[in-house]
Amino acid sequence: MEPRIVIIGAGHAGVQLAASLREAGHRGPLSLITQETELPYQRPPLSKDYVAADAASGPLALRPESFYAEHDIDLIPGARVESIDRAAGIVTLSTGTQLSYDRLVIATGARNRPLGCAGSELPGIYGLRTLDDARTLQRRLAEARRVVVIGAGFIGLEFAAAARKRGLEVTVLEFAARPLGRAASEPLSVWFAAAHRGSGINLRCNEGVERIEAQDGHLQVLSTAGHGYEADLVVYGIGVLPNTELAADSGLACDNGILVDAFLRSSDERIYALGDCANFPLAATSERARLESVQNANDQARALALTLTGQPTEYRELPWFWSVQGEHRLQIAGLSAPTDDAVLLGEPETGKFSIALFRGGVLAAVESVNRPADHISARKLLSSGTPITTSMLEASASLKELARSTPIPA
Numbered sequence: 001m002e003p004r005i006v007i008i009g010a011g012h013a014g015v016q017l018a019a020s021l022r023e024a025g026h027r028g029p030l031s032l033i034t035q036e037t038e039l040p041y042q043r044p045p046l047s048k049d050y051v052a053a054d055a056a057s058g059p060l061a062l063r064p065e066s067f068y069a070e071h072d073i074d075l076i077p078g079a080r081v082e083s084i085d086r087a088a089g090i091v092t093l094s095t096g097t098q099l100s101y102d103r104l105v106i107a108t109g110a111r112n113r114p115l116g117c118a119g120s121e122l123p124g125i126y127g128l129r130t131l132d133d134a135r136t137l138q139r140r141l142a143e144a145r146r147v148v149v150i151g152a153g154f155i156g157l158e159f160a161a162a163a164r165k166r167g168l169e170v171t172v173l174e175f176a177a178r179p180l181g182r183a184a185s186e187p188l189s190v191w192f193a194a195a196h197r198g199s200g201i202n203l204r205c206n207e208g209v210e211r212i213e214a215q216d217g218h219l220q221v222l223s224t225a226g227h228g229y230e231a232d233l234v235v236y237g238i239g240v241l242p243n244t245e246l247a248a249d250s251g252l253a254c255d256n257g258i259l260v261d262a263f264l265r266s267s268d269e270r271i272y273a274l275g276d277c278a279n280f281p282l283a284a285t286s287e288r289a290r291l292e293s294v295q296n297a298n299d300q301a302r303a304l305a306l307t308l309t310g311q312p313t314e315y316r317e318l319p320w321f322w323s324v325q326g327e328h329r330l331q332i333a334g335l336s337a338p339t340d341d342a343v344l345l346g347e348p349e350t351g352k353f354s355i356a357l358f359r360g361g362v363l364a365a366v367e368s369v370n371r372p373a374d375h376i377s378a379r380k381l382l383s384s385g386t387p388i389t390t391s392m393l394e395a396s397a398s399l400k401e402l403a404r405s406t407p408i409p410a
Helices: 012-023 065-070 131-141 154-165 186-198 245-249 294-308 372-383 390-394 399-405
Strands: 005-008 030-033 074-076 081-085 090-093 098-100 103-106 110-112 125-127 146-150 169-173 202-204 209-215 218-223 228-231 233-236 240-242 271-273 278-281 320-325 328-334 341-347 352-359 362-369
Touching: 005 012, 012 030, 012 294, 081 245, 103 294, 125 131, 131 233, 146 154, 146 218, 146 228, 154 169, 154 186, 154 233, 154 320, 169 218, 169 228, 186 202, 186 320, 186 328, 186 341, 186 362, 218 233, 271 294, 328 372, 341 390, 352 372, 362 372, 372 399, 390 399
Parallel strands: 005 030, 005 103, 030 074, 103 271, 125 233, 146 169, 146 233, 169 202
Antiparallel strands: 081 090, 090 098, 110 240, 209 218, 218 228, 320 328, 328 362, 341 352, 352 362
16 A cells, blocks of 8 residues: 555645645645635735735645645644654644654745844734635735834735735835845845835834834834834734754754755655745755745755655755835845855846855856846756856856856756
């Protein structure tokens, strides 16, 4: 008999794994467990499209409801895994049901890092991670006039741009010296800061939150710089924490995520992890990373499906990301570092440009704003296995031309 596979978590990673397992030929029992009662849905639109004034009423499903029955996937909604008995190969659910497994995959994702300041428990303060969060914010935005966003990462800026598009007064507080500090180069951060301020957003850097108070029917956000900002609604996005408690309680090795090898196997040879909760070795450097992106979740799922169906496959895909902030679509290929050397491609004043980032003279990442062709070319170049030097880029008219002339392995 083919092994029984149980997947904990029905986000992008879990659903893609279930689909890829069937595509790869797995015909054994396959269960997919999720705490949420909704049909598994796409998360990226929650911070932008879904909170727009003209948003559709329903979420975008990852797969239609019929998909699970047609592919004999036992989707178990509204259930939390309480414990893993590794010796017996059994998971116990909050419903009291016990499921046996031959292979177990943990795709529990991540949760919002709590705000933690005084007053963070007051009504009107929200994180944005789930469909329920987005539904609540969609209702509250219809009534609000002033919004304070805490955190200028992807989620914070995406939400801020959506709120501003609705005509609201928006203030963004960022403790660091620049927005997108963890994800983007300094030149790109500077450009996005100017773009958001140009749209009317009051972006305040070097300014965290001291406390939040309720005052005359609204909220007062008091910053570390001594300023006060009135708000009808406060939204925070200050990073996430991987959901590793279940894994740690069962004795699996964890450190900023569940530690896995290149095959996404945990410290227990029968248990695997992927997506936002997995800490894995990067193929390019062997350094460990935990990446929060749909690309990483989906590509890890495809690689793991091959491994679980008898075709051991290391995860070696190039990381890439995207973010839609108002009228600007940011796409990033590769992973940048603060000390990378930046080469500007295009004209930022037009709103269409890229930044090529070199490390030790070799291309490490490319950030593209409203230039999708550059992004596609960058992914090809960074996946080619050929070190792309600054002189090679200078000798080419464009990234597209360089990608066309660079051999790409089959």
